[in-house]
Amino acid sequence: MGFETTRRGLLAGGAGLMLALTLPIGRGRAQVTVAGPFAPNAFIRIGTDDLVTVMSKHLEMGQGPYTGLATLVAEELDADWAQMRAEGAPADDKLYANLAFGAQGTGGSTAIANSFMQMRKAGAAARAMLVAAAAQEWGVPAAEITVKAGVVAHPGSGKTSGFGALSAAAASQPVPEDPPVKAPADFVLIGKDRPKLDTKAKTDGSAQFALDVYRDGMLTVVVAHPPKFGATVASFDDKDALAVKGVQMVRQIPSGVAVYATNTYAALKGRDALQVNWDESKAETRGSAELFEAFTKAAQAGGTTVEEQGDLAAFTGAAKTLEAEYHFPYLAHAPMEPLDAVIEVKGGKAELWYGCQFPAFDRPTVAATLGVPVEDVQINVLLAGGSFGRRAQGSAHLAAEAAAVAKAAGADGTFKLLWTREDDIRGGYYRPLTVHRFRAGLDDAGKIIAWENIVANQSIMMGTPMEPMLQGGPDSTSFEGSTGLPYILGAKRIGWARMESPVSVLWWRSVGHTHTAYAVETFLDQVLEAAGKDPVAGRLELLPPEATRERGVIEKVAEISGWTGRTRDGKGYGVAYTKSFGTYVAQVAEVQDMGGVPRVTKVWCAVDCGIAVNPNVIRAQIEGGIGYALGTALHNHISLAPGGEVEQSNFHDYPMLRISEMPAVEVAIIASEADPTGIGEPGVPPLGPAMANAWRALTGRAQNVLPFGGATS
Structure with missing residues (x-):
């Protein structure tokens, strides 16, 4: 698939204690909208503490988009690297579409390629708005203002400011429609070694993965999947499973039989005690030797x-x-973090937390499974402990299973769906x-x-x-x-x-x-x-x-x-x-x-x-x-x-x-x-x-x- 690095993304402004913006795709004049500091709707946030947070539209699973996208923004913003931060952007196709796919998702090694000009333009626009705010406040021409390593300065008067002190005023400035960007010869950060932004959090344990999410009243869920591909549930007996201390309920869902418990140990023990009869009439019953024989004959043909x-x-x-x-x-992909997700359903709305690689597929799948509007599904994209393609699911099967688990419970609640290593290796x-x-x-x-x-x-x-x-x-x-x-x-x-x-x-x-x-x-x-x-x-x-x-x-x-x-x-x-x-x-x-x-x-x-x-x-x-x-x-x-x-x-x-x-x-x-x-x-x-x-x-x-x-x- 091709992509255009000169194509512009969607641009919106922000107010409050931050500046939030993206770049418009094929639009005329950009519009400024209000976004709260805890619910950014754009690529850049600048706080009063001078910290710059880049909302990464690409899942960080170890390959570096948090660092790469922040570098692109920092280069054009003329920020100091020490003030840069990154977070996963929530599911929102309109704001965070991958320009290579036309929908929000990470894959095909496209993160930097499709964002290269988009994120640079976002940084350049933010810089221009900070400069305009400083020029207005100081009563000097914008052309005389410089920005270097996070400091906005007017050499003639000696006035200087960090980004934070100007962010509220900058948010009210007109958004540049197509701000110029640097020539490669002028790069300060691009092309230089920089430490990854997520290394410290992953080292000290403060990084948040789906496994780290705990909600009040949350139940842990594991699913008994068919032992053969293509098999389905014929019947099951949950008597022994329900006798396990901590097991709350057992439900059949499209992908198997789900066991709900107050903790992981009980969920696994309950699944072990479950008795399932499988219908293998449409299952794959050939072994690898037979498959290779069939594939070889086809290649010979x-x-x-x-x-x-x-x-x-x-x-x-x-x-x-x-x-x-x-x-x-x-x-198998065998990432260090097997599949997992937390889903909370309350009052006809759903909120999820997990390393979501393709929100564009997962969000509508959850909505369709639960029978709610897409806008009532919120996905918080967390870090993922590797993927190698495993979470890039065209079928959105993990999201579908999480939603099915919540639906089968029959009432509002919060559920952590876990796949074990064995589930992952044997799970197709x-x-x-x-x-x-x-x-x-x-x-x-x-x-x-x-x-x-x-x-x-x-x-x-x-x-x-x-x-x-x-x-x-x-x-x-x-x-x-x-x-x-x-x-x-x-x-x-x-x-x-x-x-x-x-x-x-x-x-x-x-x-x-x-x-x-x-x-x-x-x-x-x-x-x-x-x-x-x-x-x-x-x-x-x-x-x-x-x-x-x-x-x-x-x-x-x-x-x-x-x-x-x-x-x-x-x-x-x-x-x-x-x-x-x-x-x-x-x-x-x-x-x-x-x-x-x-x-x-x-x-x-x-x-x-x-x-x-x-x-x-x-x-x-x-x-x-x-x-x-x-x-x-x-x-x-x-x-x-x-x-x-x-x-x-x-x-x-x-x-x-x-x-x-x-x-x-x-x-x-x-x-x-x-x-x-x-x-x-x-x-x-x-x-x-x-x-x-x-x-x-x-x-x-x-x-x-x-x-x-x-x-x-």
Whole structure:
């Protein structure tokens, strides 16, 4: 999806002890409205204490929007970094829509990209209003007033003021319709390392997550979900559950059977005592081996063409043809904070507290479930302990379940819905199980003259409220990264076979690129080796001359890693390149053989994400993405036993990367004046193929089935 960084958001002013504003979208003259200090309706609040609070329209789940958006505002406001704060904006599509989606939500690494100009304009407008207020109060021309590090000054008269003393007067000033912003050469904060704004609160325990919310009379609720995907409740016996001390009631809801209790322990014990008979007539009863068999046959059949260039008859003239097949398992997101939410229903209105990633979907879902107007549903967006796509639910199933829990109670009340780690790991909404089939043809000179890639997996978007975004076309998230490659590959065809299963699937950090990058970059590496080409030089040869940003990251990672070839000093070296979410990334992995198991000792990464708003956050996201991808490639898979039940349940059999397994990481950020692009996800895709290419260079063994630690099919 595209977006315009020059598009303006909605602008409204505020009064009282703060200044609140956003920028108008396609409007004429901006209007000033009143907003109280405890119910801001905009992006910026300036208190009498000089503190500037930025209302983040993007969920903070560890990827840094609180810090990034505050940096954009502070830059144009000319604030001091020490006075900046951030909070999650409440659910409100009109004020806080993601300009990439047209609705409020966080995902696709769009937080900074879609907000870049919007938040800068908001900061510039606030600055202009403070300057106008000072000019009026001091009786001097506005052009003679300066703002630096949070101080408004008139050098000629020596008068100075902080923001707070001017905020009430500034709120009555006309709102600039299109305030000018700085040129990159004038940036003071953008491009500089800054500590994340939420680190202190997360360190001292004052940060608020849904688990920290307690309301008077609140009941804790856990739900017994079907053990097989697609199964439903046939009947249940709650006698033993109700006998557990603290259990207040048991109710059937659309997603299962809910147990309500005065505390978490009682709720879990009550659920353990519950007896449920499940109707499995529409359930998935195939195991992983059967699913892979079906998906493989579909890939072999060729699928539907989603990209085509030239004539694949070129294969008949190939001097050498290479083929490969890749199997990727279902993957759980496994964030440190499993799903949870607090909902309070009172007098026909509902208020919720949780790490809500897509308020645009969740708010109307709650309203429809409860049968109340959307405006009577308030969502307070709290911090989330990770997500990696798990809370970005097109189906809004968590919000629907919370609302169903409240509705089934039959009376007003407050309810904390909790998913355990086992609920999370076994609860579906996985990265889709995927099969890739490849073939490539080389001529006598080792030039690639034909390329075919068939992808078979389930669609994430079809059958959800997001399907209209596809405009009748195929679900590109299923094969993105297989299409639109920058390499010159001769005649080529990319096919997609859409598979069906009751197993629920969802985006997973970097979505389709997680498997396409691995498959494309490892197969390409084998093809280049067969052609007698170096992995770095071979990739550069395949790029057209105008592919400068692609070349930039590949050449840079080769430089910082001291690339000399596939092996040296008993270690293997592998390179991989991907472009995802508008960001160009190349990585080199250094691998040792530890008794038949790969040990990644160092990773070099070059990244071009446009203007680097905060290099500290960029490096952190690349490092975190590398760790997340490495743990997954080494250890993780969700497998279904024959009959359809998930075999994994917690971190003992779905392990996270240990700190002792984390390699040293060196990140080079390419200097750029291009508009910022995403960074939360692009660090993930290249790691797996870079590691696999290094492992094959070292051992001669290609890893076409993930994870490395065990077969999944």
